[in-house]
Amino acid sequence: MLNWIARDRVATLLLVTIAVLLAVGAAAPGFLAPSTATMIWSNGLVLMLIALGVFPVILTRNIDVSGGSVLGLSAVTLGLSLNAGFAMPVAIALTLGAGLAAGAVNGVLVAVLGVPSIVATLGTLGLFRGVMLIATGGEWIEELPETLKALGAKSIGGLSVMGLCTMVVIVAVWAFLRARRGRWVMVVGDNRAAARHLGLPVKRIEFLAFVWGGGMAALAGITFAAQIGFVPNQAGTGIELRAIAALVLGGISLLGGVGTVAGVVIGVIFFTSIDTALVFLKIPAYWNDLIGGAMLLTVLLIDGRLRIALEARDRAARYHRGEAPTPQSKTLEDAA
Amino acid sequence: MKPTLAELVSVSKNYGPVAVLKGVDFSVRKGEVHALLGGNGAGKSTLMKILAGLVPATGGQVQIGGAALSPATPAQAQAMGLYLVPQEAHIFPNQSVLENVCIGLPQAASAYRSRVKDLIARMGVTLRLETKAATLEIADRQIVEILRGLIRDAKVLILDEPTSALTPHEVDTLFTRMKSLRESGHGLVFISHKLHELRAVSDRITVLRDGFVVHSAEMAQSTDAEILAAMSPGVTALNDRVEGKIVSEEKVLQLSHLSGEGFVDISLEVHRGEVLGLTGVVGAGRTELAETLVGLRPRSGGEVLLEGRPFHATKPSDAVKQGIVHLSEDRQQYGLFLEAPLYWNTSSFVYHRLPFFLRPGREQTRFETYRKSLGIKCASADQPVNSLSGGNQQKVLLSKCLAAEPKLLILDEPTRGVDVGARNDIYRIIEDLAAAGTSVIVISSDFDEVVRLSDRIAVMAGGHLAGELPAGASTDAIGQLAFESKETTHA
Ligand SMILES: Nc1ncnc2c1ncn2[C@@H]1O[C@H](COP(=O)(O)OP(=O)(O)OP(=O)(O)O)[C@@H](O)[C@H]1O
Ligand SMILES: [Mg+2]
Numbered sequence: 170m171l172n173w174i175a176r177d178r179v180a181t182l183l184l185v186t187i188a189v190l191l192a193v194g195a196a197a198p199g200f201l202a203p204s205t206a207t208m209i210w211s212n213g214l215v216l217m218l219i220a221l222g223v224f225p226v227i228l229t230r231n232i233d234v235s236g237g238s239v240l241g242l243s244a245v246t247l248g249l250s251l252n253a254g255f256a257m258p259v260a261i262a263l264t265l266g267a268g269l270a271a272g273a274v275n276g277v278l279v280a281v282l283g284v285p286s287i288v289a290t291l292g293t294l295g296l297f298r299g300v301m302l303i304a305t306g307g308e309w310i311e312e313l314p315e316t317l318k319a320l321g322a323k324s325i326g327g328l329s330v331m332g333l334c335t336m337v338v339i340v341a342v343w344a345f346l347r348a349r350r351g352r353w354v355m356v357v358g359d360n361r362a363a364a365r366h367l368g369l370p371v372k373r374i375e376f377l378a379f380v381w382g383g384g385m386a387a388l389a390g391i392t393f394a395a396q397i398g399f400v401p402n403q404a405g406t407g408i409e410l411r412a413i414a415a416l417v418l419g420g421i422s423l424l425g426g427v428g429t430v431a432g433v434v435i436g437v438i439f440f441t442s443i444d445t446a447l448v449f450l451k452i453p454a455y456w457n458d459l460i461g462g463a464m465l466l467t468v469l470l471i472d473g474r475l476r477i478a479l480e481a482r483d484r485a486a487r488y489h490r491g492e493a494p495t496p497q498s499k500t501l502e503d504a505a
Numbered sequence: 506m507k508p509t510l511a512e513l514v515s516v517s518k519n520y521g522p523v524a525v526l527k528g529v530d531f532s533v534r535k536g537e538v539h540a541l542l543g544g545n546g547a548g549k550s551t552l553m554k555i556l557a558g559l560v561p562a563t564g565g566q567v568q569i570g571g572a573a574l575s576p577a578t579p580a581q582a583q584a585m586g587l588y589l590v591p592q593e594a595h596i597f598p599n600q601s602v603l604e605n606v607c608i609g610l611p612q613a614a615s616a617y618r619s620r621v622k623d624l625i626a627r628m629g630v631t632l633r634l635e636t637k638a639a640t641l642e643i644a645d646r647q648i649v650e651i652l653r654g655l656i657r658d659a660k661v662l663i664l665d666e667p668t669s670a671l672t673p674h675e676v677d678t679l680f681t682r683m684k685s686l687r688e689s690g691h692g693l694v695f696i697s698h699k700l701h702e703l704r705a706v707s708d709r710i711t712v713l714r715d716g717f718v719v720h721s722a723e724m725a726q727s728t729d730a731e732i733l734a735a736m737s738p739g740v741t742a743l744n745d746r747v748e749g750k751i752v753s754e755e756k757v758l759q760l761s762h763l764s765g766e767g768f769v770d771i772s773l774e775v776h777r778g779e780v781l782g783l784t785g786v787v788g789a790g791r792t793e794l795a796e797t798l799v800g801l802r803p804r805s806g807g808e809v810l811l812e813g814r815p816f817h818a819t820k821p822s823d824a825v826k827q828g829i830v831h832l833s834e835d836r837q838q839y840g841l842f843l844e845a846p847l848y849w850n851t852s853s854f855v856y857h858r859l860p861f862f863l864r865p866g867r868e869q870t871r872f873e874t875y876r877k878s879l880g881i882k883c884a885s886a887d888q889p890v891n892s893l894s895g896g897n898q899q900k901v902l903l904s905k906c907l908a909a910e911p912k913l914l915i916l917d918e919p920t921r922g923v924d925v926g927a928r929n930d931i932y933r934i935i936e937d938l939a940a941a942g943t944s945v946i947v948i949s950s951d952f953d954e955v956v957r958l959s960d961r962i963a964v965m966a967g968g969h970l971a972g973e974l975p976a977g978a979s980t981d982a983i984g985q986l987a988f989e990s991k992e993t994t995h996a
Contacts, residue, residue, distance in 0.1 A: 349613040356597045356608050363595030366559060367609035367653070368580035426599045484766065 178420030179432045181472045186439045189464075193446040200449050207327045211396070213441030214335055215240070215389045215405075220412040220437050221338055221430075222385025225378040227416060230358035230425025231279055231286035233382045236389075236412060238297035239271045240405030243390030245301045247317070248310035248400045257316050265387045271297055272383015276376035294409075302402060310400040321395030331392040338388070343430040354378065358425020415440050418465055439468075507534040509571075510692040511556060511587055511661045516565030517716075518551055520892070523884050525551050527716040528565070533661050533692035538683060540703040540724065541696045543713035544737050544924040545896025546882035549696050550592050552713070553663050557589035558582035569661065583609075586660035590653065590667055592696075592895045592922070593837050594646035598639035605638045606652045617656060624655055629678045643835045644670040644787045655682060662686065663694040666895065668702055669922045670834075672786045672950050680706050698896070698924050700729055712736050737926040745957075746977070752960050753777045756813075757944045758829075758913055760798075763807035767793035768968040771807070775913065780935060780945045782959030784952060785987045790968040791948045792834055795915045799824035799831040812912075825854055828912035832902060832919060834948070840902045843891040847883060848872035850890055850901050854909035875904035880930055895922040903931065907938075914938065917948045932958060952980040952987075 194201035219236045226233040246267040250260040271293070278289035320330045328336075345351040357364045357374050365371045389408075394400055413423075419436025421428030443461055447454070511533045518526040526548045533539050543549050554560040556567060558577045567574040569585040582588075597605050606621050607614035618634065625632050630648055638649065647670045654662050664683075668676045683693055683706050697703055703710065703724070710727055712720035712735045720727070720735035758775040768790030775781050783791050796802045798809065800818030809816045811827060818824040824831070833839040842850055851872045852859065859868075869886045876883065879900040883893055890898055899922055906914060916935070920928050935945055935958060949955050955962055962974040964986040971986040 352600075352604060352608065352614075356600060356604075359597040359599050360595055363597060364608070366579050366589075366591065366595055368578075368583040369609055370580065426597065 178418075178472050179429060179435050181475060182418060182420070182432075182435050182439055182468060185464075185468050185471070186435065186442060189439075189446065190442060193449060197446075197449045200446070203327075205445065205449075207323070209438060209441050209445050211321075211323075211329060211332055212445055213437050214329075214331060214392050214396070216408060216412055216415065216441065217335055217434070217437045218338070218385050218389035218392060219405075219408050220415050220433050221335075221342060222382040222389070223409065223412050224342070224416060224421065224428065224430075224433050225354050226286070226382050227413075227421055227423060228354050228358045228425055228428055229375050229378050230361065231375060231378070232413070232423070233275060233286065233290045233379060234409045234413075235271070235275060235290040235293040235297060236382065236386045236409035237405035237407060238294050238301065239268055239383055239386035240390045240393060240408065241400075241403075242271060242297045242301045242304075243268045243387035244394045244400045244404050245304050245310060247391055247394050248313055249304065251314055251317060252310065252312070257314075261391060264391055265384060268383045268385075268387020268390065269380055270383070271386070272380040273376075275383065276379035279379060280372040280376040298406075305400075305402070307402065309402060311398075313394060313398055313400075317395050318398050319395075321392060329395075331388075331395060334388065335392075338385070339430060339434060342433075346430065355426050355428075360426075411440065412437075414465060418468060439464075507536055509534050511570070512566075512568045513552065513556055514566040514568070516552065516555055516562050516567065518548070518555060518560070519563045521884075525716055526555075526562075529713070529716070529718055531556075531711060531718070533694055535692055536687055536690050537708040538687055538693045538695055538706050540707035540710040541694055541713065542698075542700075542703060542710060542732065542736060545900070545922075545927055546894040547713040547736075548716045549713055550665055550894060553589055553665055553694065553696070554591075556582070557587060557663065559589070583657070583659065587663070588654050588657045588659035588661070589663040590650050590665060592665040592669075594643070594650045596638045596641070596646050596649055598637070600638055601634060602632060602636050602638055602641070602649060603634040605649050606656055610656070621652060621656060624652055627678065627682065628652075628675065630675060642787070642792075643838075644672070644675075647671060648675070651679065659691075661692045661694070663696075665696045666698070666922055667695075668697055668699070670787075670918075673952075674786070676702065698922065698928075700732065700925075733925065737924070750960060750976075752779045757811070758816075759810040761808045761810075763794070763797070763809060764805045765793060765797040766802050766805075768797075768965070771965075771970050773963055773970070775944045775946060777944055778939050778942045779960045780939050780947060780958050782955035782962040783946055783948045783965065784950065784955045784962065784983060785965035785971070787950060789965040789987070791965050792917055794965070795831055795917055795946070795948060798915065799829055801831075822857070825909060825911075826857070829915065830854060830906045830909045830911035830913070831915040832906045832917055834917035834921070836898055836902045836921075840905075841890045841898060844889050846887045847876075847881075847890060847893075847901055848886040851875055851904045851908050853905050871908060872904070875907065878930075878934065879904055880927060896924055896927060899923050900927060900931075903934075907934070911943060913944045913946070915946045915948070918950070919947065920949070920951070920954060952983045955983065956980055 219240065223233050223236055243264045247260055247264040250263050275290055275293055278284045279286045323329055325333065353369050353374055357369065357371055361371060393404055415436035416433060417423065418439060419432030421432055440461060443464055444457055447457055447460060509532050513529060513531040515528040515530060516526055517524065517528050529552055531552060541549050551560060555562045558574055558579045558581055561577050567577065569582060569587050572585065574582055574585065597608065603614050603618060603621060607617045610617060621634065628648065632645055632648060641649065647667065651667055654664065667679060671679065686693060695703065695707060707724045710722060710724050710732065711718055712732060714736060720732060753776055755777040756774050757777050760771055760773045763771045771794060785791055793802060797804050798818070800820045800823050816827065837843065842853065848868045848871070852868045872886045875881065881900045882897050890901055893901065903919060920931055923931060935947065939945055947955065947958050956978065960976050962978055962983060964971045964974065964983055966987055974982055
């Protein structure tokens, strides 16, 4: 158990999440039901997709704060093209194209032109939002067709189409990071100079991470539009910061090179659970931020303390003479 | 003549206004080990980085296997069969040793597990494949770098000071590997500051000075004197030890039964103005002892007296304030602020003594004095440390310790990667310090160096104090203590 916690923060977080859910369940009977689980899942979908998009970018030791704007831009692309009479598949393809293109802009700025990622994506955060507003003329897009809303509604086994898509993405990212090339993404963030030295296409990896981030934000945009049925001007504002907070909570290091998909998933679920629980406990919505922030700090503190204690234990074990691995025996001739 | 595998034709390189290489020709043939020698900052690493596509040349041609290296990237150089093991180990701290070695190979790491294991066994080292690389000591990091080179099976393998952190045993096994690579038709380049190492494996030697090739011949036809004269005119060999030094009776530092991480029950004394050599093989607990003394690691038992008063540093600043200064063996990780200007680094132990508003002028003057006395080769005091050559970085590290004007100076591998001339200078500085009353503990794996410097020699093995020897003891006697007692403790 302790070893399990030692391996990553995911374990601590999982335990805290379960504890919080049980506590809420005790206070508000009826909370602990399968329907709550599907509700948390579907409430968290948009955040999950954005987080999955930023994840590889952070692994390469960059950051992408333009996710919310790309979400908005994609949702608008979807809404406008559907309302212009394009068929659903065509509209979705256009939306994904818009997201990927936005990601590619970020990628070119960072990987090719060498702009620091925080600067580049802060710039595009405003830029993409601006493009979106110009495209809509500042109007909301309403009256989206039912076929789109169906993507966000429960269909198969209590899950929506977008919910299933997200699951597929999670499994795909998990599998990718276990593959040889997936490892490349992690090591670029771990030591860029070493990765370059070993012949990895560092710039291409960084570029593709941003493109992936754009693509995921487009999926998030589709989910967003499908779930609420219209596209407001402020669609997605601020979500990138929530996604980054969820990632940090899930043990993904902002210094790059460290993180697991399980961490992403649990981090997002933790955030969404708290929001959902607050609704159940009938606590006014304006408490959300305060409670969410406090929980974030609590988990990080508990985890930090645990980690220090475990490290001390490991060190003590490592330096316990006698148990240490036997050094190779060396002979006198070697010394001479 | 054997066919040429890689070639540099009148290559030049400028960093801004500074010309580092001025029309250098260099080649590696099939089945040879080509030694590359030169003082610190002569341009050896730069030359090899150009060959490996890591740094673009300002002029000249780079050819690998008869074809021009284009585009000039490390990926391309590797695809053409050339790999460079760099001077400073670049590791991925959050990956396992196995991943560290195998990243960038055409298959997943698990496919190479048995081969890496085999190489490690043949190198005669203990290194667990699952260990997270962040926890590795500097010697093991260097081994990881060497393994990367060996597993890639490149036709041309360049080793930039691979032996600087290794013990004699590991150096020997590395040489065996190098020789078998040569037999199988590979071409190797070997950089080292130790002439006897170069002699042991090399067929040809090229000496670089100030960006020019000043000597290039068969190894067998070059005498030591010739090579040294080419490298640094004026220096012929290492100065000998001054005999007959009388050490004061006054004890500066007394350790009694000190235990901590990686060592137990160490009792030692250091007198005023004495140079104590602390030696042993890697992993003997020397570095841990030093780091515990200055408060970098927790102490688990025993006592320390500094000038007769109990001394217990819980953090390094305690030690610095009371006059104990420690030079880390790992200059890149713990020693230097790599992105900061040189003179900031020199002042970094004395920031608590500087005025509220800094006076950069004075700090630069301070740096200037050390630049002269240590012979640091740099363009300006404002340069970041990571733009210096490895040996010059080491000198900046030393200057930072000297600036603190300590009572007791602990030097962990002070001459790692330092050229012969500068080694002489550093020895002279240590002797001058001792003569002025500073006590010095020199930790070194180089037994010759320990004998050369020490007034008394303490040998550690397996975390214990294996014994003490007087000044001028033979390296054999040291070796006996360092290796033999280890076997008895394990018996
Ligand atoms: N990035 C850089 N910017 C400016 N100058 C540099 C840079 N890299 C190297 N130099 C300079 O080039 C010169 C040659 O450096 P190089 O590392 O090739 O020396 P070296 O022969 O390998 O020395 P050593 O034996 O100390 O490793 C040095 O004077 C160094 O200051
Ligand atoms: Mg060098």
